[in-house]
Amino acid sequence: MKKVGIIAVEQTKFEAARVESGFSDLVFETSGPAVKKAGLTRDDIDQIVTASQDFWDGRTISNFAVSEACGSYLKPESKVAMDAAMAVFYGLARILSGAYKTGLVTTHCKMSQGPQNVIYNAVFDPMYQRQLGLDFVNAHAFQARAYMEKYGVGPEQWAEVTVKNKKNALKNPKAMDGRELTIDDVMNSPMLADPIKELDCMPVSDGSATIIMAEEETAKKLCDKPVWIKGFATYMDNYYFGDRDLAEVGALEKSAKRAYKMAGITDPKKEIDVVELTEFFSYQEPMWAEGLGLCDRGKGGDLIKDNISTQDGSLPINASGGVLAGNPHTVAGMVRVIEACNQLTGDAGEYQKDGAKTAVVQSTTGPCGQSQCVMVLSTD
C-alpha cells in the first residue's frame, strides 16, 4: 500500500467556554494556520473531510456552517459524524484511492453551547432506554463497575490517572485544565454516579483541530518530517450494554491487532514510544491501554505506579494531559493524532519524549467505547 503522511497540524487552546467565537471561527483558527504551516494555499487542498455532530452544534447538516472556515466551498467535502479520528481515516482512504493527492481534515465542537446530558441521552434508543435517564456519566458508570468487578481494579488507581493527566497538562500550553491534584482530591470529589466521581470525568470544553495530509511524494516535497500513517483499523461493538461484557474491550483489541499488523508491529510493549488515547473517564486510560496490548488485562492500573505511562516514563500515555485535561467530544481523537505527530516531529515542547519514532493513537465513539479505532503513526 502507498504511504500517506501528515504534514501539518494545528489545534486551538481548549477552554471551558469560547463565548466570543462561533464554531466556524474556531475552525478557521486551526484550518488557516494549518494550510500555511504546510506551505500550501487553499487552491492546493484537493479535498476536505470534516467531523462534527449535529446534536452538539444544534444544527442540522453541521458541516454547512464551516465551509468558508475550512475552505471547502467548491471543493469535495464530506462529513464524518463520529469522533474526528474516523475523519482522518476517511481522508486517508480518499488519498489512498488515488483520487486526491492532498487533504485537510478538520473538526470542531463547543460542548459549552448545549445541555450535555440531554444531548447524550439522545444516544439511547427511544424504544427501551431513553426514558431511564441515561446520559454520558451514568452510562459509563456501568462500564467502570464491570471493569472493577472483573479485574479487581479500583477507584484509587483511576484517581492516579486524573492526577497524572492534569499534572501533565501543566506543561501543555493548549490544554485547558492543567493542575496539581492529590489522590485525595479526586477521591473526595463529589460522587456523580457510583463509582464515577466528578474528577474522574472529562471537563466541558470548546475547541477545534485540523491536520493536513498528503500522499508520499507530495508529503516529502512539502515537509521535512512527514508523519506516516502506518496502520489504521476500526471495529464496532454491541450497542445494548447487556449484550456484551462491559469489562471487555473486544472492538479495541481487534482494531489494535489489525492496525499493528498493517504497521508491522509485533510487540507493542517494546515497539511503541508514545501513546495518546481517548479517556473520557479516568477508568478508560488503563482499560484502553490493556486493549492496546500495552500490558496484561487488569494491569493497566500499574502503568503509573511502575513509572511506565508517566510523562517521563518509558511509554508515556497522554503526556499532553489527555481528554481529562479538556478536549471536547468529536475533537478529542484528532487532538490525539496531533499530539502524537508533535511527539514524532520533536515539537512536543516541555513534554517531548526523546527520540520518539512510533506512536499509537486510540479513539472511540458511542457509549462505553462501542466503536473503537486505532492508528499507528511513525516517522520511518
Place this chain on the structure above:
Amino acid sequence: MAETEKMVFDGKLDINYKYASGKVTGKFYDEIEENKKIFGIKCSKCNTVYVPPRQTCGPCFTTMEEWVEVQPTGVVTNYTIVNYAEPLIQPMEPPYAQALIKLEGADTPFIHLIGEVDVEKVKIGMKVEAVFAEEKTGNILNIKYFKPVE
C-alpha cells in the same frame, strides 16, 4: 471604536417525535400492558434469549421470531447510583439506582431502575422483581421499576 460585548444568542430545537415501535417492540409492550408478562426473543441460530427483544440477532445477523416468556424476577448484574439532578431526562429524583437486570429465562440483562429501596443497599446479585406501572406509558416505564424481593 466602541467596546463590543461578548454575546450569547439563545436558541432552542423543539421537535416532537413519534417513533414507530415495530412489531417486536410493539408485542413486548402489549404483553406488559395487557397481561403483565415480559417476553424475550430467541435467536434460532445461537439460542440467545434477548431481553428486551429486538428483530435482529447482531452476532448471527438472523431475524428472530421465537418468543419466549421470561420471569418478572431476576438479579442485578451491574448498577450505579445517580446522585446529580438532570430533570429534563431523569425519571426519578436523585439519588436513584439504575441497574442491569437479568431476568430468569433471559440471557441478556437490560437497563432499568430499582425502586422501593435504600439506594445504599443495591448490590450485584440482588434479587429483584418487576413493578408494573398502573397506567400505560407506551414506553419502557410500563415497568415502573424493579424492587428488591424480600
Place this chain on the structure above:
Amino acid sequence: MGRKVAIVGTGQTKHKARHSDMNIVELINQAVNRCLENAELTINDIDAILIGNMEHFEGINLSDMWASDASGALGRCGMKITTGGSTGTSLSSAAYYYTASGLFDTVLCVGWQKQNEGDTTAGLVSATDPIWERASFAGAFGTFGGAATQYMMETGLTPEDAAKVAVKNKRHGRLNPYAHLHLDISVDDVLRSPMLAYPIRMLDLCPASEGACAMIMTHEDNVKKVTDKPAWISASVCRHDSAFTGDPPFFLDLRTLRSAAKEAYATADIKDPMKDLDIIELYEPVTWAELSFLEALGIGEGGKVGELLAQGVTSIEGSLPVNLSGGVLCTNPIGATAMCRVAEAAIQIRGEGGERQANHKVNTALATGYGGNWWSDLLILKSSL
C-alpha cells in the same frame, strides 16, 4: 489510480409516508438484507458498513450505534457519514473510496430516513445560521421559490414547462414498485395544486418519505466472482458551497453541479452528454430543479431543456431518459434519497429495472446528489471500464 470498483448489489425498502410496522433499525435492516440478497452475498462477505441519515429528523444522536446490530456493523468497521440531502451520494462516494483505497475489499453503504417520525421543516430550519438566518428561513421550498422565479425570468420557461417534469416523473414512478407516490396526474393537476411559495405548487415539490436504500461495492479482482453485471464507477465528484444560503450566485444555475460535471466528463470520457449518456438519475427536489440542473449538466442549455422534455427525449421512450425511478418528486427519504439515484443508475445498467427499465441498453449512467447549501455530488457508472 487505486483499484477499480463496481456496484454489485442494490436493495431498498418500499418508500412511503409512514412505515408504522417497522422501527428505524428494522427499516435499515430490510434494505441491507435486500441488498445482500440482490448481490447474492452474506453479511460475512462485507468488511465495512457505511451509514447515514439526518440526525435531527428522528432525534437520534449517533444513530449508527443503535443501528449496529441491524445494519450488520457489529464486529465490523462501522462508519457514519452525513451531509444532509446529499448523504446518500456522500456514502456512495465513501464506499467507492474505501474500496478503491485497498483498505476494504467489500463495502456496504446504507442511507435511511424516517422523516415522518419528526418534523422535517423544523429539522431543516436548524441547518441555517442561528444568528443571521434561522428566524427568516422557511425550509427548503422558500429558497426554491426564489430560485425558480429567477430561473423563469432568465430562461422564459413557464410553470407549464415545470409541470411537465412532474407529470413525466410521476408516470415513471408508477412503474417503480419502490416509489413512494404512485400518482396519475396531468399538467392541469399540477397547475391547480395549492401554491406553496411562488411559483412552487404542491405537485412541483418532493414528498417527505420513510425508507432506506443500500448498495454493495467490491474491487476489480472480486467483481467477477460476485456478478456478471457490475455497474463500474467511472467518476465520482463532489462540490460543496458556502455557508450562507444567499451567497452562491444564481441558485438554479447550479455552479457546483456545472463544475462537478466538467471534471466527471473528463474522467469518464464523456464528450457529448446527450449522446454519451444513456440515462440520468437526477436529484430534483422540485420540478424546476430538473430543468435547470440538466442545463448545468450541459443538456438543453439556454432554456432548450423545456423542448427536450416536451419532445419526450427525457421520458422512458426517449433517447436520454431522466429519472426512470420517478425521481425525488416521487420518493424522498432524505438520507437515502441521493443513494436511490445511484442505485437506480446501477439497476438500469444491471438491467434490473423491470417495467421501468430503459428501452435501450444502458451502458453509461449519470447520477447526482444535491444537498446542504446548493451542494452537488455526481457519479458516472458504466457497464464496462
